[in-house]
Amino acid sequence: MHESLSISLEEMSKVGAxxxxxxxxxxxxxxxxxxxxxxxxxxxxxxxxxxxMGTTYDQLAASLADMPRQIGRTPKAILMVSAHWEAPAFxxxxxxxxxxxxxYGGFPAxxxxxxxxxxxxxxxxxxxxxxxxxxxxxxxIDPERGYDHGMFxxxxxxxxxADVPVVQLSLRRGLDPAEHLALGRALAPLRDEDVLxxxxxxxxxxxxxxxxxxxxxxxxxxxxxxxxxxxxAAGERSEQLLNWASAPSARMAHPREEHLIPLMVAVGAAxxxxxxxxxxxxxxMGGLVVSSYRFGAV
Numbered sequence: 001m002h003e004s005l006s007i008s009l010e011e012m013s014k015v016g017a018x019x020x021x022x023x024x025x026x027x028x029x030x031x032x033x034x035x036x037x038x039x040x041x042x043x044x045x046x047x048x049x050x051x052x053m054g055t056t057y058d059q060l061a062a063s064l065a066d067m068p069r070q071i072g073r074t075p076k077a078i079l080m081v082s083a084h085w086e087a088p089a090f091x092x093x094x095x096x097x098x099x100x101x102x103x104y105g106g107f108p109a110x111x112x113x114x115x116x117x118x119x120x121x122x123x124x125x126x127x128x129x130x131x132x133x134x135x136x137x138x139x140x141i142d143p144e145r146g147y148d149h150g151m152f153x154x155x156x157x158x159x160x161x162a163d164v165p166v167v168q169l170s171l172r173r174g175l176d177p178a179e180h181l182a183l184g185r186a187l188a189p190l191r192d193e194d195v196l197x198x199x200x201x202x203x204x205x206x207x208x209x210x211x212x213x214x215x216x217x218x219x220x221x222x223x224x225x226x227x228x229x230x231x232x233a234a235g236e237r238s239e240q241l242l243n244w245a246s247a248p249s250a251r252m253a254h255p256r257e258e259h260l261i262p263l264m265v266a267v268g269a270a271x272x273x274x275x276x277x278x279x280x281x282x283x284x285m286g287g288l289v290v291s292s293y294r295f296g297a298v
Contacts, residue, residue, distance in 0.1 A: 006295065023076050023123050023165060025193045033069060035296035036184075036192045036266040038199040039064065039154055040279065041083070044104040045111040045154040052108065055287065063279035063292060064157035069073055070278070070298050075196040077124050077165040079187065081266075082150030083201040083259040085170040089138035090183060091145070093168040094125040099146035110235070116152035118162040125167050128187065136177070138172070150200045166241035175261050177242050182269020191296070197269050199262030203291045204253045212287035214252075219282075219289040221253035229267065229275045238271055270295035 046057050070076065084103055085091070098120050102112045125141055132139040151168055172179060187197060201226060224247040228240040230248045241264060244250055244257075254260050267275075279292035 023121050025076070025123065025127050025190075025195070029181070032072075033296065034075060034194065034196050035273075035298055036098045036191065036197040037067065037268040037278075037294050038201065038203075038263040039292045040202045040290050041150050041154045041200045042202075043179050044107050045102075045114055045149055045153055047153055048111050048114045048277050049108065051128075059281055059282075060279060061157045064154050066278075067158050070294065071196065074164060074298065076194040077121050077167065077249055078155075078198055079128060079169055079190060080151045080155075080166055080197045081169050081171065081197075081199045081262045082148055083171070083205075083262055084148040084150040084171050085145075085168060086173050086175075086258065087140075087170040088173055088278070089140050090132050090172050091170040092125045092128045092132075092139065092141045092144040093120060094122050094141040094143040095119045095145055096122055098168075100152065100167075101146040101148045103148045107283065114152075116147060116162050118155065118159070118164060121165040121167050124165065127190070128167065128169060131189060132183065133283070135182060136181075137183060137186060154200055166269050169265075171258060171261055176245065177261065177264050180264035181238050181241065181268035181271075184265040185271065186268075187265070188271075191269065197266060198262065199266040200263075201259035201262040204288055205259035206253060206255055208255075209252065210285055210288065215283070215287035215289065217249040217252040218287075220248040221250060222289040222291055224248050224250075226277060226291060229263075229295075230277055230282045234272050234274060237267060237275070241267060264278075266293070266295055273297065283296045 040060060042057055042060055046053060129139050129141055158172050190197060202220060216242060229237055232240060273296040275293050275295050277291050278294045284290045
């Protein structure tokens with residue numbers, strides 16, 4: 001496993017909550033535009049379960065840990081759109097010191113004590129709210145919201161020291177693909193302000209159909225998804241995603257689409273730019289075909 005994951009549970013637990021710090025979000029003409037990502041965030045608190053999970057997550061962990069190398073610098077902040085937060089309006093996390101939300105069940109007791117104490121950023125939250133409102137989309141700020149595992153599980157692999165400010169942004173109830181593509185378009189200016197936009201979900205999410213028996217349906221959907229977002233013309237990508245439910249095995253892969261919809265935000269924020277698959281397994285959890293994607297040049 002990548003050496004950046006060598007930080008232990010004890011070490012991470014000792015990391016105190018970091019105070020939020022002021023972030024300059026003005027356009028940096030000297031820095032290249034950041035890409036966007038749609039990542040598979042894995043199941044529950046997996047970075048803290050190496051003993052229980054063995055090598056299951058090694059490939060995913062390595063792909064996440066490689067993201068800082070890919071972008072070539074540390075961003076000023078990360079805007080994370082997690083599958084595990086839905087609200088009536090798009091809701092921005094405004095808490096300067098977000099607490100942990102242990103939004104999972106049935107895991108070992110120690111996983112309800114883990115910490116990922118990255119600072120929040122009220123400045124970024126206000127900027128995000130302004131961009132979304134300017135696009136005519138409903139938006140509000142939640143000053144109390146904490147970090148869910150759709151954020152802290154992958155971030156423990158990406159930036160294990162929890163030293164990059166992170167702001168979460170909810171999905172909107174109804175999970176309308178067009179609306180979330182529009183959300184991505186509204187957020188695109190952040191890429192020129194050194195903010196990394198990450199959609200955190202799963203390319204396959206059917207908890208009732210895991211393992212070897214799900215290989216065929218996960219492969220069928222993954223093949224279509226790769227064709228749509230990587231191999232197809234960038235200009236046609238959004239139209240294909242609007243009709244994702246007609247894809248092969250779509251509703252077997254996503255009986256409910258909350259883990260796919262963060263992809264729409266990542267694509268919308270880099271709509272005319274190339275896509276690249278940055279993570280892929282053909283037998284995850286014994287048989288699942290799963291992928292993660294990056295949009296925009298690095």
